[in-house]
Amino acid sequence: MSGFTHEQIELLLEEDCCHECEGYGEDKICVHIEAVAELPTRFGDFHIVAFSNNRDGKEHVAILKGEVLGAEDVPVRLHSECLTGDVVGSLRCDCRDQLEAALKKIGEMDKGIVLYLRQEGRGIGLTNKIRAYSLQDAGLDTVEANLALGFRDDERDYAVAAHMLHSLKVQSIRLMTNNPKKIDQLTQHGVKINERIPHILPSNEHNRFYLETKAAKSGHIIDFRGKQHLPEQSEPTIVEGMTESQIKELYDSPSP
Numbered sequence: 001m002s003g004f005t006h007e008q009i010e011l012l013l014e015e016d017c018c019h020e021c022e023g024y025g026e027d028k029i030c031v032h033i034e035a036v037a038e039l040p041t042r043f044g045d046f047h048i049v050a051f052s053n054n055r056d057g058k059e060h061v062a063i064l065k066g067e068v069l070g071a072e073d074v075p076v077r078l079h080s081e082c083l084t085g086d087v088v089g090s091l092r093c094d095c096r097d098q099l100e101a102a103l104k105k106i107g108e109m110d111k112g113i114v115l116y117l118r119q120e121g122r123g124i125g126l127t128n129k130i131r132a133y134s135l136q137d138a139g140l141d142t143v144e145a146n147l148a149l150g151f152r153d154d155e156r157d158y159a160v161a162a163h164m165l166h167s168l169k170v171q172s173i174r175l176m177t178n179n180p181k182k183i184d185q186l187t188q189h190g191v192k193i194n195e196r197i198p199h200i201l202p203s204n205e206h207n208r209f210y211l212e213t214k215a216a217k218s219g220h221i222i223d224f225r226g227k228q229h230l231p232e233q234s235e236p237t238i239v240e241g242m243t244e245s246q247i248k249e250l251y252d253s254p255s256p
């Protein structure tokens with residue numbers, strides 16, 4: 001197993017145990033490391049770190065590759081939980097492709113972190129996300145569905161993520177994202193970002209429509225079955241093979 005030793009884990013838990021701070025962001029969120037374990041996966045050997053927080057019962061996790069404690073220039077991907085996509089393989093969004101691409105890339109690197117943030121449906125919760133899908137199915141005004149799915153408390157996400165990186169003593173990162181605004185947000189919460197790594201998905205039979213369909217004015221994309229693909233990871237989806245102008249069109253659309 002790469003990464004850190006059992007002694008290092010014990011020390012990290014011991015030190016973090018007495019951590020106190022005034023909290024990050026408007027919600028004054030503070031997180032604690034609760035448990036760390038090895039996590040061999042099909043994408044490589046990782047460690048998984050479970051966090052608790054002082055605001056809600058959500059158990060956020062960090063998936064670590066290699067020696068990231070106290071490290072500089074650590075590649076980091078923020079992923080928002082999507083039960084339907086991540087677990088079931090839903091094709092209504094590309095969350096699973098996003099997550100797999102991040103784990104695969106980081107699994108091949110010396111070091112890196114995926115922060116898996118438990119904010120289903122962009123923070124509105126699983127039930128509301130399914131309600132939004134249902135509105136789309138019923139052919140109702142998708143504006144309503146989009147509003148329901150589009151609402152989220154961004155500020156809190158970045159505060160949690162920033163604190164998690166701080167808890168892991170990460171000195172500076174290279175953020176894997178297609179959304180430059182994420183860099184500003186994390187920076188505001190005290191994260192030092194040295195570089196942005198574009199997050200480009202390998203093209204497959206499920207995301208081929210990104211290559212063949214023009215983005216709608218709203219920044220949304222319609223797939224082969226006529227379903228709208230909403231950007232649930234808060235950033236434009238870029239698939240290998242997309243042209244410069246297709247990518248530009250995504251950025252010119254209103255931000256997700």
Ligand SMILES: [Zn+2]
Nearest residue numbers: 020021030031
């Ligand atoms: Zn704290």
Ligand SMILES: [Zn+2]
Nearest residue numbers: 082085093095
């Ligand atoms: Zn999703």
